[in-house]
Amino acid sequence: MTQKRLIQKIAFISFGLISLMVVGLLFAILGFIAIRGIKVISWEFLTAMPDDGMTKGGIFPAIVGTGCLVLGSMIFAFPIGVLSGIYTHEYLKDSWFKRFIRVMTNNLSGIPSIVFGLFGMALFVNYLEFGDSIIAGSLTLGLLTLPVVIRTTEEALKSVDDTLRMGSYALGATKLQTIRRVVLPVAYPNIITGLILSIGRVSGETAPILFTVAAYFLPKLPGSISDQVMALPYHLYVLATSGTNMEESRPMAYGTAFVLISIILIINTIASLIRRRLHKKVKMN
């Protein structure tokens, strides 16, 4: 009889150790990049153009480029995604059409990012003749994040208690009024948090921008949305695998990885801070 408790003990301890290992992996990756990357970080690194076969100077154009792409894709994906989420959750009754949209959204979110790259190149770059440009890259990234934004919105709406809606209808409010005045105010902390997290996702994507916008080396800032730009994740790829002088550009690669990781850490932190802040506010009102 003590045997079954022994088995339990062994199992639970080994599962705990495995979990510790998984956490350890994460810290190994973060630590490895932080320790080697932080030495490279300087004001110059963040604000100067790359120089000398990308072994010196900074990564300013890549930071700006990633900023442009994030902004562009969000302008596209946020409104459409949130509206779409509201429609499927609040308006659509359970029907084949709702199921169809849901299956399609799931399908879209399962499509590998490199296929988005192919698609973006075929549609935006070649067919619509945008060329390699911020607009083509942003739209491709926007489509990639759309399912995430939709799902976030739906989850947030789902967490709103149905009795609130009923209460509003009972007072003679229309559907739109109910959504605008009752549902969205309760749901929006979660929506905002989800949107911010999707920014993190977009800023790290490489495959979709390979053939739609990313420049190998372009030491100037973009002038319009039809310009190419450098981007942090692609720049890291280039530095790590195909720089002109790999050994000497390695520190640059660590620095770039550090900046990329930091951006994502900062975004995640902001998201959880906002979530906490807004939740408190909603409760107080």
Next chain:
Amino acid sequence: MIQAEAKNANVWYGDFHALKNVNMSFEPSSVTALIGPSGCGKSTFLRLFNRMNDLISNFKLEGSITVDGQNIYAKDAKIDEIRKTIGMVFQKPNPFPKSIYENVAYGLRVNGINDRRTLDEVVERSLKQAALWEEVKDNLKKSAMAISGGQQQRLCIARALAVEPKLILMDEPASALDPISTAKIEELIFELKKSFTIIIVTHNLQQAGRISDYTGFFYLGDLIEHDHTQKMFLNPAQERTQNYITGRFG
């Protein structure tokens, strides 16, 4: 002789004092009903006897709970052994998503008994005791999810009986059932009383009156009164008991 006993039992959930200094004992082969308004602590009290409250993270107990003369909250108490000797039937029927047979055999299997013949015998005996055998004997391989709610609840009783407990805890076992199924469960409890000690939480005062030998009335974490059911219902010592039983609050 006493089958189970609570001495000076105090329970906290965090800062909330859920049970206040409760003393209560249970005779073998008796049915005790615990009654009281929602949130009065009667379910918490019931769940002390198989340490089910341990699953709640900020639960704290002072005082002692003994079953068969053994303190089940002692440091060296073996929680799964204890639970094995105490059967529990829950509010809603909660059969495992397995066959009828496997549901009843579960308690034996987790205690290392896998001999086919023993299992067959115990399954048959338990289902008979739970008055379900005649209805399911040809369909033992059928999924337990596919039978009616009343049958599921009797299956859950059979499942509890299979490990031969001494004490059976029932947490509103008929509250989710229709009147006919409820009658069957009550009949069953009456039968089971002959060989088991039963503690039952119920919201239904008539039910408490029909099936129990003793009744305990809980209010806001206090055990207000505990006596023979007859006396409790006809001539309670406390005014609050009287008010509750006559439906003036609750």
Next chain:
Amino acid sequence: MKKFKKLVEYFVEAVLFSSSTITSLTVILIVIFLFREGIGMFNSSPLEQNFVIVVSQKNPVQELNATQIKAIFNQDIVNWSAVGGAKDSIILFTTNDITNYYSEEELGSSLENLPAKLNDFILENPGAIMYISSKSLPPNFAGHKLAVKKIGVADFVFGEQWYPTSEPIPSYGIWPMIIGTLMVTLGALLFAIPLGIATAIFMAEVASMRIRNLLKPIIELLAGIPSVVFGFFGLIIIVPLVQKTFGLVVGETVLAGSIVLGIMALPTIITITEDALRTTPQALKEASLALGATRWQTLVRVVVPYAKSGISTAIILGIGRAIGETMAVLMVTGNSSNIPHSFLVPARTIPATIAAELGEAPYGGLHFKALFALGIVLFIFTIIVNSSVEFIKNRSRRA
């Protein structure tokens, strides 16, 4: 006023409706454009556009397939009789060879005499096979074009050679990539499934609330790390580690890819498995514990069986993530286009091939189309993955 309000409601609903169709529209457009660019791959001659293979008019051979042409130009076949012609030895000729036969003066300063000279060559060498630009063919050419067998779907999928730029005839067989993708994915899962499920179980059933609240954001963070950072980490740490441990010449191997991909698939598997485990009703767990089962027994016999459709979903989505992953794999698997026969050799995957080669493939050329066709294959893989998830969901809903 009332009418106006109603109009607004309708208008808003119309806007919402149109937004909700965008995802479906995108999926359809992706299908259309992948096929539009990639389908031209099939039923077209494997020869580069504007190039032809010609033989003497006297030569009875009318058609050859890609393998035969390749063998001829590799000089594995040296006599026409091997491909159904006369007993003549084969004389190879490509445009680059022209200066071996004719001087620059003879050809003219802007190669204006090239067509005539090509004509002379074929008249003088009836055994010749020539790979030349169709523009330089003279009007009354003394040779005829060889028909080249078209690329079929089976040639593409099961072909074992991928030499997209070799001359005179490229080969577009993606079998090595299919095997490479499957092996890297399999390796990743062997590593990620046990670790992921164990961690999920620990979080859902073993750890205290406090530890769980600590682990959850860490796992989310792991999911948020960009794949190129994983690739970079793999390149600097895992690749040398694999190389040293197994004493290999190169560390960029299927194994390195599997480890990196495994780490990347972990968050998906952990999160979804944990959610699935959490859906097990408390009442079932209590019933099991009340019968004297330990928490471990309850977990194995009640919780895991109850959550098994959710766990399968987690595994399949993990597969999806692994199959489609591009940058990390591209950086650590070595990208050899041979079929990998073990986990310790380089390999390349479908996504990595697209990422590595699309930039160099001329727009609209056969290589370009072949990469889009690879995209179609990848797309089909993901549709299979998604459909299995839907299938499992529907089945568990009905049960």
